[in-house]
Amino acid sequence: MEQQEILERTSIINVKNKLHLKETFSTKDTIFVKCPFCFSDKGTMKLDTTENSYTCKNCGANGYAIGLYARNKYITNHRAYELLLQEDADLSNNLKTSIITSTRKNNEELDIIYQSFLEKLDLKPEHIMELIKYGFSMEDIERIGFKSIPMNEKERISICNKLIQDNLDLEGTPGFFKDKRFRWNFKAHKGILVPAKESHRIIGLRIHLDNLYDADTSDIWFSSSQECNGSKILNNIMFLYPEENSIRFMNNKELKDIIIVSEMILAYKIHLYFNNNIVIGVPNVVSKKELKKLNKIQNVNEVHVVMDKHTVLHNSESLLANLYKIYPRRKVTLHFSLKDGEIPGSIEKLNNDYNIQEKSA
Numbered sequence: 001m002e003q004q005e006i007l008e009r010t011s012i013i014n015v016k017n018k019l020h021l022k023e024t025f026s027t028k029d030t031i032f033v034k035c036p037f038c039f040s041d042k043g044t045m046k047l048d049t050t051e052n053s054y055t056c057k058n059c060g061a062n063g064y065a066i067g068l069y070a071r072n073k074y075i076t077n078h079r080a081y082e083l084l085l086q087e088d089a090d091l092s093n094n095l096k097t098s099i100i101t102s103t104r105k106n107n108e109e110l111d112i113i114y115q116s117f118l119e120k121l122d123l124k125p126e127h128i129m130e131l132i133k134y135g136f137s138m139e140d141i142e143r144i145g146f147k148s149i150p151m152n153e154k155e156r157i158s159i160c161n162k163l164i165q166d167n168l169d170l171e172g173t174p175g176f177f178k179d180k181r182f183r184w185n186f187k188a189h190k191g192i193l194v195p196a197k198e199s200h201r202i203i204g205l206r207i208h209l210d211n212l213y214d215a216d217t218s219d220i221w222f223s224s225s226q227e228c229n230g231s232k233i234l235n236n237i238m239f240l241y242p243e244e245n246s247i248r249f250m251n252n253k254e255l256k257d258i259i260i261v262s263e264m265i266l267a268y269k270i271h272l273y274f275n276n277n278i279v280i281g282v283p284n285v286v287s288k289k290e291l292k293k294l295n296k297i298q299n300v301n302e303v304h305v306v307m308d309k310h311t312v313l314h315n316s317e318s319l320l321a322n323l324y325k326i327y328p329r330r331k332v333t334l335h336f337s338l339k340d341g342e343i344p345g346s347i348e349k350l351n352n353d354y355n356i357q358e359k360s361a
């Protein structure tokens with residue numbers, strides 16, 4: 001399918017029409033419609049046609065086009081994507097101009113592409129061994145979705161072709177680019193692909209490198225900003241929530257301890273042991289702006305920061321400087337993981353305390 005066709009069929013304007021959402025008002029690139037979730041009489045839901053996003057100012061529902069369709073039809077985002085592509089786009093609307101050109105992928109689209117991508121990759125035996133040494137079980141490895149990047153170019157191009165055959169548009173997807181012969185390809189670094197997730201959605205892929213990139217880089221993003229038709233990834237942080245009922249947990253008024261971990265792979269390991277806490281994985285270089293996402297967790301009691309060896313040696317200052325802008329120093333406790341996958345003794349003790357509290361409660 002042509003890229004333009006995919007863009008039109010997955011656009012918020014097409015979704016609006018497929019769901020028969022009633023337009024009440026429109027401005028330059030914004031359409032207001034009646035919200036299908038809170039059934040408010042007024043046009044409280046705002047559709048942003050350049051971002052392909054929606055927000056209802058009455059009930060707070062928000063997200064992107066594919067998710068809006070999925071939520072209305074009670075289906076997964078992946079299924080919504082398939083269904084939307086099956087029918088011609090209906091782009092009728094009251095805007096003066098509506099040319100759909102944005103190729104930057106939003107989190108829903110990235111999730112669909114990265115999920116399909118990871119399904120097509122294997123995990124090499126040496127990486128399985130490494131992850132087991134790190135402390136993950138085979139079940140953990142499956143569930144989290146670690147994979148290896150193929151080093152063979154033909155294999156990479158063939159994987160891209162399969163994704164394109166599945167009607168996935170690779171334009172605007174960090175990690176993918178077009179080679180000199182205009183074939184889609186993706187970046188190859190020897191290492192383990194670590195999915196960075198938010199609410200079970202893959203928002204980016206981190207690479208835990210087999211060999212240090214230069215003297216001080218052990219983990220990098222799967223990104224292709226320097227390449228033809230390539231894209232840069234945002235420097236995401238990821239939230240790993242307690243197993244059950246993350247939303248209730250986020251909103252309850254109880255004071256909670258959170259654990260911030262640099263890097264992602266260590267964050268997954270720590271989450272295995274602290275699955276009653278919110279664990280936040282952060283890249284070893286993280287911006288102040290990205291860390292502001294932490295503000296969505298209310299009623300934070302104590303902040304435990306666990307740093308891997310690389311972060312301790314090279315990036316602890318910038319991480320801490322940015323964290324202290326969000327939390328007062330007295331709330332922050334530091335822990336160091338100096339060997340691969342090691343859970344620092346100081347925080348392990350904390351886990352025991354938790355278990356004792358829980359049992360006595």
Ligand SMILES: [Zn+2]
Nearest residue numbers: 035038056059
């Ligand atoms: Zn609403």
